[in-house]
Every structure is written in structure tokens, then in C-alpha cells.
Amino acid sequence: MYADKRRWVRLYFRNWMGVLVFRVIGILFFLLCSGSVAAEQFVEVAEASGISFVHRTGARGNWHYLETMGSGCAVFDADGDGDLDLYFVNGEHGQAGGENALYRNDGGFRFSAVPGAPGVGYGMGCTVGDYDNDGDLDLYTTGYDANVLYQNDGRGGFAEKKAGVGGGGWSAGATFFDADGDGDLDLYVVRYLTYDVKTEPNCERVGIRTYCDPGYFEGAPDLLYRNEGDGLFTDVSFEAGVADSSGKGLGVVSLDYDGDGDTDLYVANDTTPNFLYRNVGGRFEEVGIEAGVAFNAQGRTQAGMGVDVGDVV
Structure with missing residues (x-):
């Protein structure tokens, strides 16, 4: 889907730290190689390492747009033993083998499945952070x-x-x-479309039933939750300036792009302009167009999905 949009968009910010490169990823991931890096070889070792996760879409011939999506994963130290474990989000949990999966790192590139991995509903993504400040990493999962x-x-x-x-x-x-800036972790949640699986339209191309595309649906406003420090959060999306329903968000990354x-x-x-939210004392100003990162080099929107950031200089 969107084969013409499966490409990288490089978004550059210059500040005193150098050049930060945002990599907005479509459906496919590409390895950018140069110099000695070009000689690196990667071998698929998931099965040999004990990882048997399979993503389930729940597709049963009903052409639900929800079924066109993959899901996310997290690499983090779940059990506090100093190595990185793996958590995978699945789609349709009602389907056999459709549960989320947590794999414990046993060392030596070997992993063991942990029974009863957390997860409910139709999963999409996840993030980790120590929201309660007790020294371990907690987990938040998103979905439909x-x-x-x-x-x-x-x-x-x-x-x-x-x-x-x-x-x-x-x-x-x-x-x-x-x-x-109060020392605890707040939570930003990207929402995709205003969508109801029970009322979505039937879409066809040249008389053949197919999946709809994002243009058939309105975007959904994102959410910002303020951590109150007592185990509870408050929705501050509107007062913080991030409740813009024009976006059809799939990915988000947090960073200090302006070095302040x-x-x-x-x-x-x-398929809608990307957002760059500048933090101004806990309130956010959308400056994507001003900063030159809302569109691609041709001034067009793309299928922004995953996103990452790094200092490459």
C-alpha cells in the first residue's frame, strides 16, 4: 500500500550541536551504507534465538482498514538484570497466536518467552518509561x-x-x-484516524473491493497527559496546544531540537503535514512549516509512519 510513498524523508535541523537527522520511515526500512559500513553483513537469527513472534492482523475478508497496519515493539530492560529484553505488540488478540509477547534476554543472543505478556485489544504501538520514579521501566501500549x-x-x-x-x-x-520540567514523565499519545470498524465505507478500485486509504477518514487529535506525581495523569491536550485534529499521526519522538x-x-x-512542536514552558507551538520539516523536498506530504532522531555529526 502506498508503494510510491515508501521512501525516506530526511529532515535537517542545524544548531550548535551539529546536524540532527530525522528519519521518517514509510513501510520499508532501508540501511544507509557508506565506506566501511557497506561491508557489514546481517543474518536473520530470530528463530535460532528463540523468538517466534508472528503479527496477526485479524483479517477475515471484511476489508477493515485497521488490518493494513503492522505493530510496534520495545527493546528495554524489563526485569532489571542489566540486559535488553524484547516486547512485541500484536494485532487481533482474538485470533490464535495473536497475543502480545515478552521475551526475556538470557544472554548469548538467546531469548525465552515470558508467559502472560501484558496486552489487550487490537494493539498498535508501545513506549516505556519510569512514570512512577521507582527505578524500573513501566510499559504503555496503544491500539484501537x-x-x-x-x-x-x-x-x-x-x-x-x-x-x-x-x-x-x-x-x-x-x-x-x-x-x-517538573522531574517526572508525562505522556504524549499519537492518534491516527477518526475511525469506527462498524461504520467504515466500502471501497473499490476498478470495480474490485479493496481496502480504503487514509483519505476516506478524518484525522484524530493527539493527547498529552500530565503526570501528577501520585500515580495519576490529567489530560492537558487543549491547554498545552497539541489537540490538532488535522494530523493523521502514526509516530512521535521527543527531543530538544532547539537546544534550549x-x-x-x-x-x-x-498523508498530512508532519508536526514539530516547540516546547515553550510546557505549552507547545507547532512550527513544522516554519522549520521546514512539515513536507518533503518537493513540498508534498508523505506517508509518515515511524520516526527516529540522532546526532550524526
Whole structure:
């Protein structure tokens, strides 16, 4: 889907630290190689390492647009033993083998599946962060009508917490970050489309039933939750200036792009202009067009999906 849009968009910011390169990723991932890096070889070792995760879409011939999406994963130290474990989000949990999966790192590129991995509903993405400041990494999962916060017990066990971040609709990416500079982690959730699987239109091309594309749906406003420090969050999306429903967001990354000491946000939108939110004392100003990162080099929108950031200089 969107084969003509499966390409990289490079977005450059210059500041005293050098050049930050945003990599907005479409459906395919490409390895950029040069010099000695070109000689590197990668071998598929998932099965040999004990990882048997398979993503399930739940497709049953009903052509639900939801089924066209993949899902996210997190690489983090879930059990506090110093190595990185793997967590995979799945789609249709009602389908056999459709559960989310947590793999414990046993060392030596070997992983063991942990029974009862957290996850409900039709999953899309996830993020990790120590929201309760107890020294371990907690987990937040997003999806269609099912956003859930899981508190880590410090040993890799996760318990669902009702903290006011359930949201609703179709959520995709998310990030924990300190929006207001008070020392705890707030939560930004990217929402994709205003969508109801029960009422979506029937779409055809040359008389043949097919999946609709994003143009058939309105965008959904994103969410910003302020951490109150007592285990609960408050929705401050409107007062913080991020409740813009014109975007069709799938990915988000937090960073200090302007070097002023606070954390800003970049949102990758699908077929609509990308957002760059500059943090101004806990309130956010959208400056994507001004900064030159809302469109591609030809001034067009693209299928922004995943997004990452790094200092390459």
C-alpha cells in the first residue's frame, strides 16, 4: 500500500550541536551504507534465538482498514538484570497466536518467552518509561480503543494501572517525556484516524473491493497527559496546544531540537503535514512549516509512519 510513498524523508535541523537527522520511515526500512559500513553483513537469527513472534492482523475478508497496519515493539530492560529484553505488540488478540509477547534476554543472543505478556485489544504501538520514579521501566501500549498503562514490579512483572491514560479511538505511537520540567514523565499519545470498524465505507478500485486509504477518514487529535506525581495523569491536550485534529499521526519522538534545555516533539503524520512542536514552558507551538520539516523536498506530504532522531555529526 502506498508503494510510491515508501521512501525516506530526511529532515535537517542545524544548531550548535551539529546536524540532527530525522528519519521518517514509510513501510520499508532501508540501511544507509557508506565506506566501511557497506561491508557489514546481517543474518536473520530470530528463530535460532528463540523468538517466534508472528503479527496477526485479524483479517477475515471484511476489508477493515485497521488490518493494513503492522505493530510496534520495545527493546528495554524489563526485569532489571542489566540486559535488553524484547516486547512485541500484536494485532487481533482474538485470533490464535495473536497475543502480545515478552521475551526475556538470557544472554548469548538467546531469548525465552515470558508467559502472560501484558496486552489487550487490537494493539498498535508501545513506549516505556519510569512514570512512577521507582527505578524500573513501566510499559504503555496503544491500539484501537485499548490504551493501557502497565506498572513494572521491578522483576519484569506488569500490572495494569487505571491512571487516567486509557484514551480512546485509534492510537498509534506514544512517548514518555518531561513536558513541564517538573522531574517526572508525562505522556504524549499519537492518534491516527477518526475511525469506527462498524461504520467504515466500502471501497473499490476498478470495480474490485479493496481496502480504503487514509483519505476516506478524518484525522484524530493527539493527547498529552500530565503526570501528577501520585500515580495519576490529567489530560492537558487543549491547554498545552497539541489537540490538532488535522494530523493523521502514526509516530512521535521527543527531543530538544532547539537546544534550549526543554523537550520538544516531532510527530510523523500519514498523508498530512508532519508536526514539530516547540516546547515553550510546557505549552507547545507547532512550527513544522516554519522549520521546514512539515513536507518533503518537493513540498508534498508523505506517508509518515515511524520516526527516529540522532546526532550524526
